[in-house]
Amino acid sequence: MHQVRRATRMYPSVLAMRCQAPVLLLCLMLTVVTSLSAQVSTADVRVLRGFTLIDGTGSEPAPNSAMVVDAGRITWIGPASSLSAPAGADVVDLTGRFVMPGMIDLHGHLGITVGMTQDAKQYSRQTVEHDLKTYAAYGVTTVLSMGLDGDLIFDIREEQRVSRPTMARVYTAGQGFAYDGGIGGAISFPGVPGAIFNTVSDVEPAVAEQARKHVDVVKFWTDDNFGEAERMPYDICKEIIDSAHRHGLRAVAHVFYLEDAKRLTDMGVDALVHIVRDKPVDQELISSMKRHNTWQVASTLSREVALSAYAKTPDFISDPFFTRGVTPDVIDTLRSADYQEKIASDPNLERYPQSFAIGKENLKALADGGVRYGMGTDTGVPGRFPGYFDHVELQEMVEAGLTPMQVIVAATKSGAEFLKANDLGTLQVGKWADLIVLAENPLDDIKNTRTITDVYIAGNAIH
Numbered sequence: 001m002h003q004v005r006r007a008t009r010m011y012p013s014v015l016a017m018r019c020q021a022p023v024l025l026l027c028l029m030l031t032v033v034t035s036l037s038a039q040v041s042t043a044d045v046r047v048l049r050g051f052t053l054i055d056g057t058g059s060e061p062a063p064n065s066a067m068v069v070d071a072g073r074i075t076w077i078g079p080a081s082s083l084s085a086p087a088g089a090d091v092v093d094l095t096g097r098f099v100m101p102g103m104i105d106l107h108g109h110l111g112i113t114v115g116m117t118q119d120a121k122q123y124s125r126q127t128v129e130h131d132l133k134t135y136a137a138y139g140v141t142t143v144l145s146m147g148l149d150g151d152l153i154f155d156i157r158e159e160q161r162v163s164r165p166t167m168a169r170v171y172t173a174g175q176g177f178a179y180d181g182g183i184g185g186a187i188s189f190p191g192v193p194g195a196i197f198n199t200v201s202d203v204e205p206a207v208a209e210q211a212r213k214h215v216d217v218v219k220f221w222t223d224d225n226f227g228e229a230e231r232m233p234y235d236i237c238k239e240i241i242d243s244a245h246r247h248g249l250r251a252v253a254h255v256f257y258l259e260d261a262k263r264l265t266d267m268g269v270d271a272l273v274h275i276v277r278d279k280p281v282d283q284e285l286i287s288s289m290k291r292h293n294t295w296q297v298a299s300t301l302s303r304e305v306a307l308s309a310y311a312k313t314p315d316f317i318s319d320p321f322f323t324r325g326v327t328p329d330v331i332d333t334l335r336s337a338d339y340q341e342k343i344a345s346d347p348n349l350e351r352y353p354q355s356f357a358i359g360k361e362n363l364k365a366l367a368d369g370g371v372r373y374g375m376g377t378d379t380g381v382p383g384r385f386p387g388y389f390d391h392v393e394l395q396e397m398v399e400a401g402l403t404p405m406q407v408i409v410a411a412t413k414s415g416a417e418f419l420k421a422n423d424l425g426t427l428q429v430g431k432w433a434d435l436i437v438l439a440e441n442p443l444d445d446i447k448n449t450r451t452i453t454d455v456y457i458a459g460n461a462i463h
Helices: 002-018 021-043 125-137 152-161 200-212 234-246 258-267 283-292 301-309 328-335 337-344 351-368 388-399 404-419 446-450
Strands: 045-053 062-070 073-079 090-093 098-101 103-108 140-145 169-172 218-221 251-254 435-438 452-457 460-462
Touching (some): 103 125, 103 404, 125 140, 140 404, 152 169, 218 234, 234 258, 258 283, 283 351, 301 388
Parallel strands (some): 045 090, 045 098, 103 140, 140 169
Antiparallel strands (some): 098 435, 435 452
């Protein structure tokens, strides 16, 4: 930077000697532009050094590492002893810290909940961006929004893809599909846009509309809420999957039952966005998912935690890592006897822990069986808190029997692979510098992902 400033001071005298008056102004303008460009370019280079690298690939952690970030992308990474820091770069000493990729949540919902109030009428750019900033503050640098979005999500997504975002990156399923008499979409969330199907003939126009909007995936719900609603008929499910594939899109399904998971996988569904929770998965499902390359895109174990957690005051209500991301009225509601009584009156309350336990066993079985899986939470509705619940999800995945390294890879590299986001998910040369700085080692204890000191998205420090 010192050299740039010196050149700026000296150059006008050179111009006075070499430039004729008619072109003097042009030369001066070019000089200013060149000088400013040089200053911006130099200031845009950041060096991180001294940290232990957990790169998201599953490789062993690398102590005393360093990274060069230029214009938001990683241009060099390796041992700090081999670092050649560019002149004028902003150097950040991270000695004693741990650096891992930003997390990717493959099942979130955006902009429909404020505090503990869900209302589609409050969906706006402000509420969507608030949620994306909250995710980012908790180290979630990318979110796949699962089927409850208004059209403004496409504007936000496109703006991000031609810039360096300062909030979580968004991918979207646009407006998801429900069955008339079933659950999900515009039925379970009144006021959100989304098609409601009665017959097979309803499907193609609705899928074509989402294809015109360039959704990242097509989402549909098939579940009956413990028999209280109707499941989407299989002929409609198959047409959604086939129509999505005709339009070059992938279809992902909300499921609960093993029977549905088997049938949809055999039809070619691309991902299940919840874990099977009615009974243990079997080898038939595992083999079919592997044969059809069907992902268990999210287990959403933290969702199951939330279903019964609020019948009493939850333990995490006094956790500073939780309270920093919510407003005082949320705390008041969660402590409220009226709210707790409302939750306790749910006729299915005793079933939720059983479903949760089955889900944990099934995640372990699918992972051991070689099924591809990511990380997702179903956050963004009341009681499922964006960002904080991503860390709960990691903890529950470990408690299900996965190792911390498996869970970190699922939440980073695997998430990017599902999204086909080749420049996200791992900390390697050429990729975006989306990363989390931790005070303690998450491989020793997955809860250490909560020791966040810094978050970067595309090299931008997130505050």
